[in-house]
Amino acid sequence: MMNTEGITSSNSTENAILAAAEREFLTKGFAGARTTSIAEAAGVTHAMFHYYFRTKAKLFDRIIEEKISLLKEALFNPVENENASIEETIQTIIERHLDFIAANPDLPRFITSEVYSNTERSDVFLSQITKYAPIMLNNLQSKIDRAAEAGHCRHVDARMLILDITSLNIFSFIAAPILNAAISGLTADFEKFIAMRKKENFDTIMRKLKP
Amino acid sequence: MMNTEGITSSNSTENAILAAAEREFLTKGFAGARTTSIAEAAGVTHAMFHYYFRTKAKLFDRIIEEKISLLKEALFNPVENENASIEETIQTIIERHLDFIAANPDLPRFITSEVYSNTERSDVFLSQITKYAPIMLNNLQSKIDRAAEAGHCRHVDARMLILDITSLNIFSFIAAPILNAAISGLTADFEKFIAMRKKENFDTIMRKLKP
DNA sequence: ATTATCTATAGATCTATAGATAATGC
DNA sequence: ATTATCTATAGATCTATAGATAATGC
Numbered sequence: 001m002m003n004t005e006g007i008t009s010s011n012s013t014e015n016a017i018l019a020a021a022e023r024e025f026l027t028k029g030f031a032g033a034r035t036t037s038i039a040e041a042a043g044v045t046h047a048m049f050h051y052y053f054r055t056k057a058k059l060f061d062r063i064i065e066e067k068i069s070l071l072k073e074a075l076f077n078p079v080e081n082e083n084a085s086i087e088e089t090i091q092t093i094i095e096r097h098l099d100f101i102a103a104n105p106d107l108p109r110f111i112t113s114e115v116y117s118n119t120e121r122s123d124v125f126l127s128q129i130t131k132y133a134p135i136m137l138n139n140l141q142s143k144i145d146r147a148a149e150a151g152h153c154r155h156v157d158a159r160m161l162i163l164d165i166t167s168l169n170i171f172s173f174i175a176a177p178i179l180n181a182a183i184s185g186l187t188a189d190f191e192k193f194i195a196m197r198k199k200e201n202f203d204t205i206m207r208k209l210k211p
Numbered sequence: 212m213m214n215t216e217g218i219t220s221s222n223s224t225e226n227a228i229l230a231a232a233e234r235e236f237l238t239k240g241f242a243g244a245r246t247t248s249i250a251e252a253a254g255v256t257h258a259m260f261h262y263y264f265r266t267k268a269k270l271f272d273r274i275i276e277e278k279i280s281l282l283k284e285a286l287f288n289p290v291e292n293e294n295a296s297i298e299e300t301i302q303t304i305i306e307r308h309l310d311f312i313a314a315n316p317d318l319p320r321f322i323t324s325e326v327y328s329n330t331e332r333s334d335v336f337l338s339q340i341t342k343y344a345p346i347m348l349n350n351l352q353s354k355i356d357r358a359a360e361a362g363h364c365r366h367v368d369a370r371m372l373i374l375d376i377t378s379l380n381i382f383s384f385i386a387a388p389i390l391n392a393a394i395s396g397l398t399a400d401f402e403k404f405i406a407m408r409k410k411e412n413f414d415t416i417m418r419k420l421k422p
Numbered sequence: 423a424t425t426a427t428c429t430a431t432a433g434a435t436c437t438a439t440a441g442a443t444a445a446t447g448c
Numbered sequence: 449a450t451t452a453t454c455t456a457t458a459g460a461t462c463t464a465t466a467g468a469t470a471a472t473g474c
Binding site for chain 4: 423424425426427428429430431432433434435436437438439440441442443444445446447448
């Protein structure tokens with residue numbers, strides 16, 4: 001099981017600051033976050049913030065690195081089972097991805113907006129993507145090609161398939177407040193909503209793959 | 212033809228500030244935007260910023276209102292053609308939506324992150340969504356129900372269909388820098404990318420609707 | 423007369439540090 | 449001795465305003 005509870009350390013003050021900072025940064029972004037608010041939320045004096053982490057940027061970098069490794073683990077470790085059918089593979093990808101986002105609902109918005117508004121800080125993230133995504137996409141493409149030749153599915157582009165899956169899985173979380181305004185109470189029962197989208201998105205993708 | 216060129220006014224200094232502010236707010240958000248940067252980008256002294264718009268929040272509100280009316284026009288004015296087939300209706304919705312986003316590529320990220328990080332300023336936007344979305348969804352649902360009864364498509368939930376369409380259309384724009392890192396040069400030829408996603412998303416949705 | 427612009431600066435807000443003091447672990 | 453904490457304040461950054469001056473349109 002992966003760590004979805006955030007960052008931990010041995011020191012309780014340090015811990016409290018880290019937890020408060022994660023919340024502040026994830027919900028407000030780097031520019032909107034305030035070190036005074038973080039210290040206050042952590043229940044420590046503001047000087048403690050600087051004592052443990054020196055600067056706002058350093059603490060932000062530490063948290064974004066933690067999130068990057070979390071993402072890497074969730075996205076690029078699909079425990080490739082050579083024997084799994086294309087249908088099983090797709091289902092596993094969708095379910096894991098959606099479970100991961102459900103456990104980290106603020107992460108997509110945080111990553112997309114920080115990567116966009118910032119260049120230096122997000123280079124680490126983008127270089128990780130550049131490194132790992134092509135491998136994952138090639139593996140999936142081979143699997144699709146083999147299944148297509150055996151007549152089990154259509155010959156689709158793995159890159160478009162992953163773009164479809166991530167779009168369908170992630171967008172609801174990024175736009176949650178707007179969806180709730182458009183469709184009253186849609187995400188009110190969160191568990192139910194996730195379960196529904198899992199089925200729905202799997203169905204959508206499988207129809208696309210069907211010969 | 213709708214106005215996708217931003218806000219205009221009769222005064223050139225006011226215009227320059229508005230244009231610069233739109234760029235600054237759309238790319239950096241309210242918290243990240245600097246009134247000094249806006250004035251500099253507009254080529255006027257900082258005092259002019261306050262002379263024309265008094266405060267940062269007032270100018271932000273003006274720009275977000277402009278964007279809301281733009282969205283309303285694009286999303287809730289699908290020129291309901293009673294005689295159009297379900298296929299034609301879906302195609303029109305997807306193409307218009309995608310064209311609108313392509314003309315305003317920063318808008319989805321801006322709206323989703325500002326709506327989330329802010330309560331007061333985005334209430335106007337959410338109340339507009341609450342007002343117009345159900346009407347649009349009901350109209351579409353009736354159309355789907357009629358088509359389904361005639362055997363032209365499956366009996367799907369209009370709300371899920373619109374969620375799928377918006378997810379597939381919007382996500383690429385929100386995650387563009389990440390997609391380009393994962394799939395080198397994917398959005399390099401922007402026109403081509405839009406045309407491809409138009410076809411792809413229409414195909415995905417129609418397969419879902421097929422009996 | 424009114425509108426537009428400038429320089430200079432006040433005021434507010436945040437980040438970061440200095441320096442003293444208390445707690446902790448050899 | 450080292451680590452952790454506090455108070456007080458410096459320093460940096462941004463927003464906003466005051467007050468003078470130039471341009472514009474009756």
